[in-house]
Amino acid sequence: MTEERSAVDVRIRELLHQMTLTDKIGQLNQIMGAEGRVTEELAHQVRSGLVGSLLNEVDRPTVNELQRIAVEESRLGIPLLVGRDVIHGFRTILPIPLGQAAAWDPDLVRRGARMAAREASQQGVRWTFAPMVDICRDPRWGRVAECLGEDPHLAGKLAAAMVRGFQGEDLARPDSLAACAKHFAGYGASEAGRDYNSTNIPERELRSVHLPPFRAALQAGACTFMTSFCDLDGIPASANRVLMTGILREEWGFDGFVVSDWESIPQLCVHGLCADPREAARTASRAGVDVDMMGRAYLNHLADLVAAGELHEAQIDLMVSRVLRVKLRLGLFEHPYTEAEGSLEEPPPAHLDMAYEAAAKSVVLLKNDHGLLPLSPERSSRIAVIGPLAREPREQLGTWIFDGDPSLSITPLEAIGARMAAASGGGVRPGEVRYVRGLDTTRSRDRTDIPATVDAARWSDVVVLCLGEESVLSGEGHCRTDLSLPGAQEALIRAIRETGTPVVLVVLAGRPLALDGVVDQVDALLMAWHPGTMAGPALADLLFGEIAPSGRLPITFPRVTGQIPIYYGHRMTGRPPSPETFVHMDDLPRGASQHSAGAASYHLDTHYTPLFPFGFGLTYTSFAYRDLRVTPSRIPPDGTVEVSVEVENTGERAGVEVVQLYIRDPVASVTRPVRELKGFRRVPLEAGERRTVTFALQAADLAFPGQDMAPVVEAGLIQVWVGGDSRANLEAQFEVI
Ligand code: BGC
Numbered sequence: 001m002t003e004e005r006s007a008v009d010v011r012i013r014e015l016l017h018q019m020t021l022t023d024k025i026g027q028l029n030q031i032m033g034a035e036g037r038v039t040e041e042l043a044h045q046v047r048s049g050l051v052g053s054l055l056n057e058v059d060r061p062t063v064n065e066l067q068r069i070a071v072e073e074s075r076l077g078i079p080l081l082v083g084r085d086v087i088h089g090f091r092t093i094l095p096i097p098l099g100q101a102a103a104w105d106p107d108l109v110r111r112g113a114r115m116a117a118r119e120a121s122q123q124g125v126r127w128t129f130a131p132m133v134d135i136c137r138d139p140r141w142g143r144v145a146e147c148l149g150e151d152p153h154l155a156g157k158l159a160a161a162m163v164r165g166f167q168g169e170d171l172a173r174p175d176s177l178a179a180c181a182k183h184f185a186g187y188g189a190s191e192a193g194r195d196y197n198s199t200n201i202p203e204r205e206l207r208s209v210h211l212p213p214f215r216a217a218l219q220a221g222a223c224t225f226m227t228s229f230c231d232l233d234g235i236p237a238s239a240n241r242v243l244m245t246g247i248l249r250e251e252w253g254f255d256g257f258v259v260s261d262w263e264s265i266p267q268l269c270v271h272g273l274c275a276d277p278r279e280a281a282r283t284a285s286r287a288g289v290d291v292d293m294m295g296r297a298y299l300n301h302l303a304d305l306v307a308a309g310e311l312h313e314a315q316i317d318l319m320v321s322r323v324l325r326v327k328l329r330l331g332l333f334e335h336p337y338t339e340a341e342g343s344l345e346e347p348p349p350a351h352l353d354m355a356y357e358a359a360a361k362s363v364v365l366l367k368n369d370h371g372l373l374p375l376s377p378e379r380s381s382r383i384a385v386i387g388p389l390a391r392e393p394r395e396q397l398g399t400w401i402f403d404g405d406p407s408l409s410i411t412p413l414e415a416i417g418a419r420m421a422a423a424s425g426g427g428v429r430p431g432e433v434r435y436v437r438g439l440d441t442t443r444s445r446d447r448t449d450i451p452a453t454v455d456a457a458r459w460s461d462v463v464v465l466c467l468g469e470e471s472v473l474s475g476e477g478h479c480r481t482d483l484s485l486p487g488a489q490e491a492l493i494r495a496i497r498e499t500g501t502p503v504v505l506v507v508l509a510g511r512p513l514a515l516d517g518v519v520d521q522v523d524a525l526l527m528a529w530h531p532g533t534m535a536g537p538a539l540a541d542l543l544f545g546e547i548a549p550s551g552r553l554p555i556t557f558p559r560v561t562g563q564i565p566i567y568y569g570h571r572m573t574g575r576p577p578s579p580e581t582f583v584h585m586d587d588l589p590r591g592a593s594q595h596s597a598g599a600a601s602y603h604l605d606t607h608y609t610p611l612f613p614f615g616f617g618l619t620y621t622s623f624a625y626r627d628l629r630v631t632p633s634r635i636p637p638d639g640t641v642e643v644s645v646e647v648e649n650t651g652e653r654a655g656v657e658v659v660q661l662y663i664r665d666p667v668a669s670v671t672r673p674v675r676e677l678k679g680f681r682r683v684p685l686e687a688g689e690r691r692t693v694t695f696a697l698q699a700a701d702l703a704f705p706g707q708d709m710a711p712v713v714e715a716g717l718i719q720v721w722v723g724g725d726s727r728a729n730l731e732a733q734f735e736v737i
Pocket of ligand 1: 476
């Protein structure tokens with residue numbers, strides 16, 4: 001045990017010794033602030049030691065006053081812990097987490113979280129309910145916006161980076177936030193992509209797909225975890241002892257605390273697991289949930305459960321010690337107050353630069369026919385900017401932006417306008433921009449204004465369409481069954497298409513959309529997610545080629561909603577589809593007979609491939625891969641291979657390639673995914689430049705839960721592919737002996 005650890009433990013023991021049962025239970029109770037007010041009731045609860053943590057109070061003087069009451073007026077002077085959903089920025093907003101994931105850049109994610117921590121901690125927040133590391137393979141689920149994609153390896157690397165960013169080098173520094181890996185576990189698999197719904201995840205899949213990013217967050221130091229709302233195979237997460245105690249603490253050695261989700265302890269009664277809140281408090285605390293967020297079940301019932309002998313006080317002590325450990329590590333006892341000065345009204349330029357960089361790197365170029373992009377103000381001196389998301393400071397920010405400031409936003413319209421004005425200043429031809437909203441919102445069905453968009457399109461040299469989903473269509477409790485563009489947006493696109501003017505579609509959305517119906521109607525397509533405060537400058541610079549797109553999809557894009565779940569790391573099946581077996585229903589002859597011989601695993605009414613695969617993204621240049629080598633060709637189960645490949649920028653512009661390494665274990669004691677991402681790297685390359693990229697792949701990275709669920713690395717052949725997306729076809733192999 002380190003000295004620091006043992007000093008903390010001594011302090012915890014001393015404190016526990018002085019605490020009454022009521023004091024202890026108070027530490028396990030989390031309530032909400034009163035939005036910038038210190039109400040009598042709140043002051044009373046804090047003074048009486050009935051509350052250990054607060055959420056949703058971000059007014060600095062109020063936080064300090066509540067903290068003063070806790071420190072000076074409560075019996076033991078234990079400081080409060082103030083939490084907030086700081087999800088993708090605080091005042092300055094970064095792209096939604098799914099967008100950040102598209103940058104495939106852990107360091108970017110770390111720096112973004114650091115920036116958010118600096119802003120939030122200025123207001124007295126020292127705990128964020130992030131990162132959300134749920135793996136989501138069903139983008140109907142609104143919370144896909146908050147997740148880090150469909151892949152456990154990518155999400156794990158990014159989750160770890162986000163934890164490091166929030167928590168900083170030293171958790172005790174006043175600008176560090178305690179991170180919270182959520183929602184443990186399985187929430188991303190909510191059936192039908194409907195929020196709060198039940199999940200049914202077989203243990204092997206839980207361990208191979210859903211748990212690894214949590215483990216990565218823990219290994220990066222995440223000092224709190226949050227349970228999930230979902231009922232996992234009959235045992236809601238907030239009552240799930242296997243998860244909270246068996247896996248998290250006994251297998252993984254977690255020593256921080258677990259907080260429930262909002263009222264998820266009393267909701268155990270709604271699930272039908274507990275008869276009343278008292279039983280819910282007993283079940284959750286026994287399962288390993290330390291803090292009750294907003295449920296009041298612990299506050300109201302733990303004392304009685306101890307008195308009745310249904311819960312040992314030693315269990316309460318354990319729960320309290322976990323909370324105190326985090327408070328001590330945060331340095332709250334030494335520095336309970338927020339001494340920051342200055343306001344967040346105007347974030348420092350470095351924060352806007354951060355938001356710009358993150359937005360720029362998160363955008364994915366999905367189509368670019370005839371090199372329409374980048375635009376040049378000389379060739380395209382008249383630009384029609386059309387759509388309900390072109391000039392919406394708030395809608396470009398996305399979900400979970402309680403503290404975000406839309407007045408800081410620079411919209412695509414503003415930035416394109418500025419760029420065109422600058423071009424005219426350069427003395428070429430005056431650049432002109434015409435803006436037509438076209439639809440009131442992304443959901444509007446009213447087509448009255450479509451003719452005006454058609455006029456603008458006819459007038460222009462190129463149309464930039466800003467469509468997609470406004471913020472409210474994704475996020476918690478905001479799920480959809482149809483992922484095509486909502487409202488009359490498809491009709492709008494078709495009408496503009498008929499003018500013959502080239503069209504760039506910029507999609508701003510909280511999830512992958514099913515764009516099969518429109519992808520052929522546009523010449524270029526940029527997926528921008530909800531890019532945040534600096535959406536406009538980032539998009540304008542990408543459109544005009546000041547910078548080149550470098551994002552890659554962290555999640556598969558289906559052709560149509562009915563293909564969901566569709567993800568690259570699926571298992572093979574006994575009858576995989578192939579060009580030889582696939583027949584679209586339009587090609588079936590009249591009276592075709594039905595037989596299953598030779599049939600394969602696909603839908604009749606759409607192709608079996610996705611519209612855009614995981615890892616995909618174009619840029620303004622092209623890359624070639626050659627000379628894939630794996631050495632040595634045989635390794636023991638504790639060995640490492642070096643995978644190297646030469647990548648060349650074969651185009652005429654500089655660009656960034658995201659080099660991706662996939663493997664498959666083709667024959668194993670349990671069937672394995674057709675591909676698994678095991679490494680990735682952003683590689684900047686000048687035109688014509690070649691570089692050898694090397695990955696170290698340990699045999700241990702190939703471990704999977706075997707037939708008995710214990711992790712195994714099995715002897716046998718491993719296939720390796722390296723390339724620019726999950727379809728990479730440059731292949732090599734090695735053998736584990
Ligand atoms: C969400 C959590 C969030 C909490 C506090 C819940 O509804 O599921 O992710 O951290 O609220 O705002």
